[in-house]
Amino acid sequence: MFYGLGLRKNEWDYFVHYIGSSESSDEWVGLDRLMKYTEKNIVKQQALDKKQGVKTKSGCSTQTQPEVLNDAKGKKKVGDSSMEEDEGCHGQNMIDFISQMPNDIPVKILSPLPLKTAVMTGILSKRWRFVWPYLKRLDFDDRKALNEIDETLCATQQQAKYINKVNSVIRSHLNPTLLTFEIGFDLDKTYKNDIDSWLQFAFDKEVEFLALNLRGKLQNIHDTKENYDLPLPLSDGSMVRLSEWPSSSSMVVKTLSLVKLVLLCVNVSELVLTELLKNSPRLEKLSIFGFGLTDVDLGGGDINLKDLKLMYCSELESISLHDFDLETFVYLGRDIDIRLTNL
Known part of the structure; x- marks a missing residue:
């Protein structure tokens, strides 16, 4: 499953692509559709990752790197020592996450945005600098x-x-x-x-x-x-x-x-x-x-x-x-x- 971000009326939307599903299943969802960052949901996410054979790079464990779980404000849960200890690993995973997106997904994410905004997304990563020319x-x-x-x-x-x-x-x-x-x-x-x-x-x-x-x-x-x-x-x-x-x-x-x-x-x-x-x-x-x-x-x-x-x-x-x-x-x-x- 891959994600993108979009800002609508001062609220973040998330672009979701389901691995193994056709493009017709892609959708933009609000924060209310995301799982909150709780111990129960972490266990659930780990079980789903294990079932789907999801592996992380750079030796990072799925036990400390849930891919989609956010708290209600879209931030890391404060005081979670396991998250803090694995901060460097999390950053690497985010880079890997962007680089692993199928080529057409970033273009789809940028398509509904104003052209000026689409160009500005080049600051997200080196790869995104070259996405907007394919709009x-x-x-x-x-x-x-x-x-x-x-x-x-x-x-x-x-x-x-x-x-x-x-x-x-x-x-x-x-x-x-x-x-x-x-x-x-x-x-x-x-x-x-x-x-x-x-x-x-x-x-x-x-x-x-x-x-x-x-x-x-x-x-x-x-x-x-x-x-x-x-x-x-x-x-x-x-x-x-x-x-x-x-x-x-x-x-x-x-x-x-x-x-x-x-x-x-x-x-x-x-x-x-x-x-x-x-x-x-x-x-x-x-x-x-x-x-x-x-x-x-x-x-x-x-x-x-x-x-x-x-x-x-x-x-x-x-x-x-x-x-x-x-x-x-x-x-x-x-x-x-x-x-x-x-x-």
């Missing part, structure tokens, strides 16, 4: 912090700090795939090279959920012309925009693994939207809160969309959706021509 969920959504950012820093400094943070994590990331990649900060087309590289990184990692929220503070919403223009990833590893697209193009758009895509304050053209859907066979959920769209015409058996949201697209004039299995459609905005056929 499959990278959330860089700092929108909630926008209103709390030091006002003495100008917008450019704030943006540069955010970009450096994202780039630093990306350079260190080692997992070949991603489940989630979220960007959330006040950025515009000035930073298109950095944003392009982030998207290319996510697409190369076969990301399934991508969120790109580039909206500024409520009192500082970008002019449409300043918004970032969504490019298309090509199979040769480059990115292309509508303005760069040749009239007789032989370029091949990269096939994407997207399942869910959310775009806010991003300019999206009809051509890019059509090509994106055509080359994202698994894409089921699409939400666009942005600009660039004027006449949306989507249909055909190659579209797998189940959920489509088009909200506050101020330049939108008409929407035509037809001949695919759409389950949910939401439109918010001014009165326009909407046609739904054979859905």
